[in-house]
Amino acid sequence: MSKVLIAMSGGVDSSVAAVLLMDQGYKVAGATFKLFENEDIGIERAKSCCSLEDVLDAKSVAENLGFRHDVYNFGLQFERDVVIPFAESYKKGETPNPCIECNRSIKFEKFLERAMFLEYDFIATGHYARIEKDGETGRYLLKKGLDPTKDQSYALYTMSQEELSRTIFPLGNLKKTEIRAIAEERGFVNAKKPDSQDICFVKDGDYAGFLKRTLGINVAEGEFVDMEGNFLGKHKGIIHYTVGQRKGLGTTFGKPMYVVSIDSETNQVVLGSNEDLFVDSLVAGNVNLISVAELKEPMEITVKTRYKQTEVPAILYPAEDGKVFVKFKEKQRAVTPGQAAVFYDGDIVVGGGKILKQ
Numbered sequence: 001m002s003k004v005l006i007a008m009s010g011g012v013d014s015s016v017a018a019v020l021l022m023d024q025g026y027k028v029a030g031a032t033f034k035l036f037e038n039e040d041i042g043i044e045r046a047k048s049c050c051s052l053e054d055v056l057d058a059k060s061v062a063e064n065l066g067f068r069h070d071v072y073n074f075g076l077q078f079e080r081d082v083v084i085p086f087a088e089s090y091k092k093g094e095t096p097n098p099c100i101e102c103n104r105s106i107k108f109e110k111f112l113e114r115a116m117f118l119e120y121d122f123i124a125t126g127h128y129a130r131i132e133k134d135g136e137t138g139r140y141l142l143k144k145g146l147d148p149t150k151d152q153s154y155a156l157y158t159m160s161q162e163e164l165s166r167t168i169f170p171l172g173n174l175k176k177t178e179i180r181a182i183a184e185e186r187g188f189v190n191a192k193k194p195d196s197q198d199i200c201f202v203k204d205g206d207y208a209g210f211l212k213r214t215l216g217i218n219v220a221e222g223e224f225v226d227m228e229g230n231f232l233g234k235h236k237g238i239i240h241y242t243v244g245q246r247k248g249l250g251t252t253f254g255k256p257m258y259v260v261s262i263d264s265e266t267n268q269v270v271l272g273s274n275e276d277l278f279v280d281s282l283v284a285g286n287v288n289l290i291s292v293a294e295l296k297e298p299m300e301i302t303v304k305t306r307y308k309q310t311e312v313p314a315i316l317y318p319a320e321d322g323k324v325f326v327k328f329k330e331k332q333r334a335v336t337p338g339q340a341a342v343f344y345d346g347d348i349v350v351g352g353g354k355i356l357k358q
Helices: 012-023 052-065 075-091 098-117 161-165 176-186 207-213
Strands: 003-007 027-034 069-073 122-124 129-133 140-144 222-225 231-235 258-263 268-272 278-289 299-304 312-318 324-333 340-345 348-355
Touching (some): 003 012, 012 027, 012 052, 027 052, 075 207, 098 122, 098 161, 140 161
Parallel strands (some): 027 069, 222 268
Antiparallel strands (some): 129 140, 140 348, 258 268, 299 312, 299 340
16 A cells, blocks of 8 residues: 655645545555744734644544644745745845745655655645656656646646656646535535635735845835836835836826836836836746756747736747747736746646746
8 A cells, every 4th residue: 555645734625635545545644844933924823824723723634534644844944945035036126936936845845855754655735736647758747737726737847757756636636616525524624714825924915024024134225217217216125016016116107107127236126108018028047847858949838927827829949058938929918037937738737937037
């Protein structure tokens, strides 16, 4: 009987994933990650994925199902690999996606290392995605979850072949409504628990406030300038802005103005019209390819440049130093440095990378 260690957040998804694994004949154990102390980052004890209540919910489900549950402290790794890079990215005028970095370094790399050390055969999570092995190439493929409203493949593009070969996503073929029905049928305490929202370690989406309060980052005021470099006013620090932003600029200009780009070297925020936000291409670095070992020639794909965005047609080109160049079929709005560009071939994830400044 194969042994699986499942990551349990205390939510309904990972709880039902454990049920499904047991029904499939696996020997299951559960693990919840301790990533930070809520009070240290200004979040109420019960208001994040690392709360005591979440741990107790996970333990309740494990007891209900009759398997072992442990808590693993990955706090030091989380601070080093997720929180600090998040802060550094904002200081460079980027808009990072720390959930992707958490998946990369904690939920798969560190978690898999721990599971293999403890002699488990696989790890599992409650992500809405699918893993299949290509019979022709022998490569493991990451595919979209069948429920388009819950698909999480965008945030998983960093997975390696080794990680994919050792990971199970039990929810990939199910819809959220089916998940909750199973949880209610089993009498789980978290059957009606709402889904987590936003970044787990940032309270109410106040990224700038988190950087100031918790990490002591307080960037200087600077200039708003137009596309030609003309002075328009003063801004309160580049960490307060992101490409595409219109509200919250703190200054009126007599017409709608949007953040077009952020220059950390000059400490300037460039403003323009909505039309100025549209671009025909992007360059991505830190690229991870999944469905192919390397990109040798141009490839027709669809691409997402934000998690909730609809994919759009594009051509993917290899570029220097392991980067890729993406040419959109139609111009796209507010393509933001620091976010991820994820490439698809139908429902298969080709790979992805971090959008770079051009």
